[in-house]
Amino acid sequence: MPTMTIAKAINAGLRAALGQDETVMLMGEDIGTLGGVYRVTEGLKADFGGERVIDSPLAESGIIGTSIGLALRGYRPVAEIQFDGFVFPGFNQITTQLAKMHSRSKGQLTVPVTIRIPYGGGIGSIEHHSESPEALFAHTAGLRIVTPSNPHDAYWMTQQAIACEDPVIIFEPKRRYWLKGEVDTEDPGASADPFRAHVVREGTDATVVVYGPLVPVALAAAEASAEDGRSIEVIDLRSISPIDFDAVVASVEKTGRLIVAHEAPTFGGIGGEIASRVSERAFLALEAPVIRVGGFHMPYPVAKVEEHYLPDIDRILEALDRAFAY
Amino acid sequence: MGVELPTTEFSDIPDELWLELESHAHDGAQGHAGQVQLLDEEGRFKSESKLAQSISTLSEDSLRGMYRDMAMIRRFDTEATALQRQGQLALWVPLRGQEAAQIGSGTATLAQDYVFPTYREHGVALTRGIDLADLLRLFRGISNGGWDPRITGFHLYTLVLAAQVPHAVGYAMGMQRDAARAAAQTATAQGAAAQTATAQAAAAPGAGPSATADAGAPSAEPGAVVAYFGDGASSEGDVHESMVFAASFKAPVVFFCQNNQWAISVPSEVQSRIPLFNRAKGYGFPGVRVDGNDVLAVRAVTEWALERARSGKGPVLIEAYTYRQGAHTTADDPTKYRLSDEEQSWVAKDPLSRFEKYLRAEGIADDAFFARVAAEGDAVAAKARADVLDFVAPSLEDSFRNVYAEPHPLIAEELAWHREYEAGFADENSGSAQEGGH
Ligand SMILES: Cc1ncc(C[n+]2csc(CCOP(=O)(O)OP(=O)(O)O)c2C)c(N)n1
Numbered sequence: 001m002p003t004m005t006i007a008k009a010i011n012a013g014l015r016a017a018l019g020q021d022e023t024v025m026l027m028g029e030d031i032g033t034l035g036g037v038y039r040v041t042e043g044l045k046a047d048f049g050g051e052r053v054i055d056s057p058l059a060e061s062g063i064i065g066t067s068i069g070l071a072l073r074g075y076r077p078v079a080e081i082q083f084d085g086f087v088f089p090g091f092n093q094i095t096t097q098l099a100k101m102h103s104r105s106k107g108q109l110t111v112p113v114t115i116r117i118p119y120g121g122g123i124g125s126i127e128h129h130s131e132s133p134e135a136l137f138a139h140t141a142g143l144r145i146v147t148p149s150n151p152h153d154a155y156w157m158t159q160q161a162i163a164c165e166d167p168v169i170i171f172e173p174k175r176r177y178w179l180k181g182e183v184d185t186e187d188p189g190a191s192a193d194p195f196r197a198h199v200v201r202e203g204t205d206a207t208v209v210v211y212g213p214l215v216p217v218a219l220a221a222a223e224a225s226a227e228d229g230r231s232i233e234v235i236d237l238r239s240i241s242p243i244d245f246d247a248v249v250a251s252v253e254k255t256g257r258l259i260v261a262h263e264a265p266t267f268g269g270i271g272g273e274i275a276s277r278v279s280e281r282a283f284l285a286l287e288a289p290v291i292r293v294g295g296f297h298m299p300y301p302v303a304k305v306e307e308h309y310l311p312d313i314d315r316i317l318e319a320l321d322r323a324f325a326y
Numbered sequence: 327m328g329v330e331l332p333t334t335e336f337s338d339i340p341d342e343l344w345l346e347l348e349s350h351a352h353d354g355a356q357g358h359a360g361q362v363q364l365l366d367e368e369g370r371f372k373s374e375s376k377l378a379q380s381i382s383t384l385s386e387d388s389l390r391g392m393y394r395d396m397a398m399i400r401r402f403d404t405e406a407t408a409l410q411r412q413g414q415l416a417l418w419v420p421l422r423g424q425e426a427a428q429i430g431s432g433t434a435t436l437a438q439d440y441v442f443p444t445y446r447e448h449g450v451a452l453t454r455g456i457d458l459a460d461l462l463r464l465f466r467g468i469s470n471g472g473w474d475p476r477i478t479g480f481h482l483y484t485l486v487l488a489a490q491v492p493h494a495v496g497y498a499m500g501m502q503r504d505a506a507r508a509a510a511q512t513a514t515a516q517g518a519a520a521q522t523a524t525a526q527a528a529a530a531p532g533a534g535p536s537a538t539a540d541a542g543a544p545s546a547e548p549g550a551v552v553a554y555f556g557d558g559a560s561s562e563g564d565v566h567e568s569m570v571f572a573a574s575f576k577a578p579v580v581f582f583c584q585n586n587q588w589a590i591s592v593p594s595e596v597q598s599r600i601p602l603f604n605r606a607k608g609y610g611f612p613g614v615r616v617d618g619n620d621v622l623a624v625r626a627v628t629e630w631a632l633e634r635a636r637s638g639k640g641p642v643l644i645e646a647y648t649y650r651q652g653a654h655t656t657a658d659d660p661t662k663y664r665l666s667d668e669e670q671s672w673v674a675k676d677p678l679s680r681f682e683k684y685l686r687a688e689g690i691a692d693d694a695f696f697a698r699v700a701a702e703g704d705a706v707a708a709k710a711r712a713d714v715l716d717f718v719a720p721s722l723e724d725s726f727r728n729v730y731a732e733p734h735p736l737i738a739e740e741l742a743w744h745r746e747y748e749a750g751f752a753d754e755n756s757g758s759a760q761e762g763g764h
Contacts, residue, residue, distance in 0.1 A: 030592060034590065034662050037658075057561040057597050058487060089489075124467060126465065127485045293763060297729065297736045297740055302470060303468075304468045305719065305721060305724070
């Protein structure tokens, strides 16, 4: 099995999709000759040509809007938004058009557009380069949202998103682009369904639900907690819309405690949705309130203080302490 | 009969000048011809140009000042790039090559004008009196601004491309209203003093007493706005919508597009199949391409456009045709997408050496002057370095401030949680943190 970084795995996933289906095409700013600012699309223009891998004009509404038109005409466009904070000029097209085309056409039209967005902090960048806007999109019906945390998932999710008849947003955890891991390019295995959560560490005393960039953080926290004799289960959510509540509830029924952590602000976030569902479906199993760990209600802070903003091992351990105090 | 179509004849522009500007509009390609130029590449002044008049009124001191500004910002830029390489800045956005476009246009603005930059306008910042250390704070990742835009008339940098352009038009519309209110007030003052309030309300519908206070006393001096953006950003919907508004309302705004040929790796041809300045006509206002490496031409064209805007004749699009000599940012590697031949050909058009030749040939500046400027540049660089090393990183607590202008319970709650959480590290044995996520 080859070992590769998440960035390379996405590249390989895109390459496979381009190779298998000639209606697949990539569009975005600087994705061609340069290979993207993160080099995720490196080499694809050279191999598939400028008609399939397009350096678009600098206009996100244009990128998403024309992708919708191309999809209506039978193509499977994969649009890259260069950074999380720059998706908003295309927000209108994503939320009012892309998400709703299937339902407003009473199912006659499908728009299989994939949108790739590098997201999240921890790279020491400047304003608008470190945001986690997933909840804004998750709130919009009609979109599917996934986020890989390892190269194997990145490879498969990229292809699954492109193959999906619905619009899919892939939030790519940019600070993990260089994280390495094995990729089984023959068999997705447990990753065959992109919308299922994975238990990435088994435990019996508490559950920590995370996704994308925080998966390694939660695993490290679970490891630290094990030294204190606590057995922590870690769930990699993988899909933010739909959310695999069954997996979360099953885990909570086993452990009785739940922490949900994400980089995005807790207020109005995915964590609140999970907490609420779990309290509806597994109230009697809960030994403690569901605790959210996440960003604060502020614009993403300047780089030099982001380490205090981002949930780290200590913040997850502190939340576990609180859960165990009940 | 029928609808009266808006005219694309810009009758308010003196024929002579318009002919000169217009004559550059028909080369139909991205070529170098067809741009307003006052200094050729050898630094020879084209005194026959209509625009030469406004330059000839400049004192030798101002001409030397413009050179000094260009040299200062180039030196500062070089230093900032080095600081980034040494890990002192998270990122730097170099302006090398664009000094004439920035100093020429920046020095054409007046105190009452207001500037909306993107993120590369360090030269314009210098002309507006910004403390350059504030720019460094931003790229070190300890601040998102730092200067007071109300004092400097220089807005905060914007990282989301083109987002500032509609703001510029709105600000210009506000200036326009101020002028109307000021006129109304003058008229009222000449009439019965008791009716002042009514007249003011009538002149500014929707502006209640508090809104009037917010907008401040209408300024006496007519001003205009400059909106800076790049050739890449010109593709964003925000720019197009801004131009529609500016044209519809005849807003006193100058759109200043620095066409430095590249939007990261994408050449300007992908953004526009016609010379960019030609787009203005389609919206209903004049567009001009100026040699962006010729500080005198940029200065003259911008002065002309600003004066036109201030006098109520509406917007102008200036396309400063220039070249980004360095990388897009320090995170970029231009060798991946462009040829060094191209880079070399533009170095030959360098804005500083061209202006230096002119100043020397005219006897306006000599060796002693250039030596002084070089020494001053070194001092600016040394100060930049010292500033950066002295910077103190803020704490996360600072980021809780100013999220809202008025108190907000969620901020108070999260700040309290954060303080208690941090205090827990100071004394590991302190009580458990209070409830609530994070
Ligand atoms: C809305 C938005 N999309 C994408 C980006 C990423 N980005 C930053 S600079 C840049 C190229 C800008 O080119 P141009 O407008 O020509 O200005 P220049 O940097 O050349 O001065 C891109 C694509 C961004 N900052 N904002």
